[in-house]
Amino acid sequence: MTRALLLRAGDDHGTLTDLDLSSLRAVQAAVGGDIQEVVLADGSSLVCNEEGKLLGLPMNPCANRLVGVLNPGLYPDDFLVGDVLVVGPDAEDPGAWGAVTDALLDACRDRAGVPVVDPGLADRDSRSRD
Numbered sequence: 001m002t003r004a005l006l007l008r009a010g011d012d013h014g015t016l017t018d019l020d021l022s023s024l025r026a027v028q029a030a031v032g033g034d035i036q037e038v039v040l041a042d043g044s045s046l047v048c049n050e051e052g053k054l055l056g057l058p059m060n061p062c063a064n065r066l067v068g069v070l071n072p073g074l075y076p077d078d079f080l081v082g083d084v085l086v087v088g089p090d091a092e093d094p095g096a097w098g099a100v101t102d103a104l105l106d107a108c109r110d111r112a113g114v115p116v117v118d119p120g121l122a123d124r125d126s127r128s129r130d
């Protein structure tokens with residue numbers, strides 16, 4: 001399992017999740033269909049539903065803000081819709097996806113204004129209080 005950031009179209013935040021990035025089915029399930037990759041300048045990727053616009057999926061403001069901050073002008077007349085998975089590059093295999101990096105999470109929070117929720121941290125905190 002690898003740490004990824006899920007930006008759901010209806011949410012105002014991103015959620016950290018553990019996902020098997022080597023499983024096409026797991027990645028497709030995360031974005032709700034066939035996948036399309038948008039590679040950013042830092043080597044990280046946004047993975048979205050390839051047919052999201054054709055399916056009428058809602059715009060994803062968090063993903064669009066992140067692209068605007070990290071790659072201004074990448075697709076000036078385009079936008080992302082539906083749920084989007086943010087992954088990092090794999091340090092050992094340049095063609096594969098790896099864990100989302102702390103630097104990317106910082107950019108998401110600090111530069112794009114997208115809060116990041118870590119459900120695993122909340123679970124650990126509640127267990128430590130018991």
